Amino acid sequence: MTAPPNDCLARNEWICGAYLTSRRQILLDAVGQHLRLTAVSVLVGLVIAVPLAVLARRRRWSAAPVLGVTTILYTIPSLAMFSLLLPLYGLSATLVVAGLVLYSLTLLVRNILAGLRAVPEETRQAARGLGYGPIRLLLTVELPLALPAAMAGLRIATVSAVSLVTVGAIVGFGGLGNLIYAGMNTYFKAQVLTASVLCVLIAVAADLLLLGVQRLLTPWTRAARA
Amino acid sequence: MRLRTAAGAVLLTLAACTTGPSLENRGAVTAPPGDSRHLTIGSAGFTESDLLAQMYAQLLNQAGYKTSLITVANRELYEPALESGQIDVVPEYAATFADWLNAKTNGPDAPPVGSPDLATTMRALRRLATPRGLTVLDPGRAVDQNAFAVTAAYARQHHLRTLSDLGASGLKVRLAAGDECVQRPYCEPGLKKVYGIDITGIDPKGVGTTQAKRAVQSGQDQMVLTTTTDATLDQFGLVLLADDRHLQNADYVVPVVNRARAGSERVIKTLGKLNEVLTTADLASMNQQVDSWRRLAQDVAGTCLRDKGLLK
Numbered sequence: 452m453t454a455p456p457n458d459c460l461a462r463n464e465w466i467c468g469a470y471l472t473s474r475r476q477i478l479l480d481a482v483g484q485h486l487r488l489t490a491v492s493v494l495v496g497l498v499i500a501v502p503l504a505v506l507a508r509r510r511r512w513s514a515a516p517v518l519g520v521t522t523i524l525y526t527i528p529s530l531a532m533f534s535l536l537l538p539l540y541g542l543s544a545t546l547v548v549a550g551l552v553l554y555s556l557t558l559l560v561r562n563i564l565a566g567l568r569a570v571p572e573e574t575r576q577a578a579r580g581l582g583y584g585p586i587r588l589l590l591t592v593e594l595p596l597a598l599p600a601a602m603a604g605l606r607i608a609t610v611s612a613v614s615l616v617t618v619g620a621i622v623g624f625g626g627l628g629n630l631i632y633a634g635m636n637t638y639f640k641a642q643v644l645t646a647s648v649l650c651v652l653i654a655v656a657a658d659l660l661l662l663g664v665q666r667l668l669t670p671w672t673r674a675a676r677a
Numbered sequence: 678m679r680l681r682t683a684a685g686a687v688l689l690t691l692a693a694c695t696t697g698p699s700l701e702n703r704g705a706v707t708a709p710p711g712d713s714r715h716l717t718i719g720s721a722g723f724t725e726s727d728l729l730a731q732m733y734a735q736l737l738n739q740a741g742y743k744t745s746l747i748t749v750a751n752r753e754l755y756e757p758a759l760e761s762g763q764i765d766v767v768p769e770y771a772a773t774f775a776d777w778l779n780a781k782t783n784g785p786d787a788p789p790v791g792s793p794d795l796a797t798t799m800r801a802l803r804r805l806a807t808p809r810g811l812t813v814l815d816p817g818r819a820v821d822q823n824a825f826a827v828t829a830a831y832a833r834q835h836h837l838r839t840l841s842d843l844g845a846s847g848l849k850v851r852l853a854a855g856d857e858c859v860q861r862p863y864c865e866p867g868l869k870k871v872y873g874i875d876i877t878g879i880d881p882k883g884v885g886t887t888q889a890k891r892a893v894q895s896g897q898d899q900m901v902l903t904t905t906t907d908a909t910l911d912q913f914g915l916v917l918l919a920d921d922r923h924l925q926n927a928d929y930v931v932p933v934v935n936r937a938r939a940g941s942e943r944v945i946k947t948l949g950k951l952n953e954v955l956t957t958a959d960l961a962s963m964n965q966q967v968d969s970w971r972r973l974a975q976d977v978a979g980t981c982l983r984d985k986g987l988l989k
Contacts, residue, residue, distance in 0.1 A: 542747065623749050
């Protein structure tokens with residue numbers, strides 16, 4: 452057997468340039484997969500959460516079951532969640548997305564509903580007095596006023612999705628989680644650290660991006676503060 | 678690889694009631710051997726499995742197949758996918774896989790079918806795998822089975838080369854192993870009955886973990902349970918004692934394929950060429966390059982295939 456090479460990979464150092472150069476493509480692919488899984492699941496979650504929150508706001512009787520069911524979904528351990536969904540979706544990225552969508556619902560529905568409930572009754576009555584129908588009231592008055600709370604929920608849901616994607620590694624679709632999981636098995640310090648740091652960077656970047664979007668969408672909140 | 682099945686126990690209980698061959702995929706089970714152009718190779722996520730999957734993929738690529746790799750950490754998840762054709766080829770271990778299929782088919786309390794005898798194990802494995810639409814290829818020379826190691830100094834001092842030597846020496850031995858060692862026939866009961874080794878206790882530090890090897894190195898324990906493809910023994914000053922009375926199950930490396938998608942003569946021939954030349958020492962060396970030197974499994978697998986003249 453030949454002698455072991457003497458580089459930072461063989462020495463198992465936490466920070467290792469050779470790791471970055473030899474795994475460049477692998478890291479890029481993992482980041483790409485991580486971003487896709489996060490973005491798709493949060494967007495799908497949003498598309499489902501908005502109608503659910505509106506329903507819970509309009510029909511008082513539906514609030515308790517909607518909140519109850521989405522909260523219970525959040526308590527299912529992720530390993531169990533993927534196993535339960537496996538027969539439906541097979542081993543695929545869709546399986547991971549479906550799990551993440553279900554998890555994101557709790558945070559999104561709760562926050563959007565809180566935002567809708569915070570719309571002052573006088574404002575709604577004023578809009579009705581101006582001849583606004585229910586649809587126009589929702590789209591041009593209630594939803595915009597609910598935006599700050601809804602965006603707060605969206606930011607939490609996104610950051611939580613970034614970290615939950617890693618669990619997808621058990622079915623081979625975990626983005627950076629695939630690398631973290633493989634690295635933990637072999638005490639590969641550079642791989643675990645690099646992939647974890649990239650995860651944190653993605654979470655921070657996504658949060659800042661959404662914060663920027665929120666400020667663009669709700670200019671009035673800044674004007675009031677100034 | 679045996680530890681990992683324990684990690685999947687939760688999944689097993691959840692997935693067991695929803696998987697397995699059903700009326701809907703009866704067609705796939707009885708279908709003739711197929712030859713799909715695109716093959717998905719599964720890896721169970723640990724180094725040796727990754728390496729074997731990489732070698733299978735590179736050989737099949739050369740034979741004209743398009744291949745993709747998927748890593749699925751638990752047998753409870755990848756075996757159903759192999760039956761349904763989402764995964765087409767998986768590297769497996771004959772006795773372990775036979776026992777796993779046996780437990781899945783006949784319940785967890787069924788008597789084990791894996792045995793130290795390769796032919797018996799292969800017969801049992803094929804009997805269980807064939808009705809599920811799986812073809813088990815012929816086993817090669819590489820074996821990843823349980824093995825016992827002591828420090829080189831200890832072996833020299835007491836003139837030990839085999840487990841029989843250790844039994845004959847009458848030495849008191851504390852064994853670093855998984856806590857399941859107390860019950861498993863290949864472990865404590867077998868060492869006592871077959872070899873007459875005086876096991877005074879089991880130190881539950883896991884199978885072949887760094888802590889377990891350190892415990893033996895420091896003299897806290899005398900012997901450690903590990904596997905035959907462990908290439909880090911040198912680092913800890915450990916040597917294997919030969920299993921001269923064949924206590925260990927025949928965990929030969931066998932490729933398992935989905936018959937309807939990858940059961941063709943060409944696939945069997947392509948993978949068979951590797952099985953004929955790949956040895957246990959090759960696996961150990963490759964494991965070391967990936968685990969200790971942190972080379973890429975893809976590169977290590979490719980180099981091995983080129984060295985063997987299988988890849989151009």
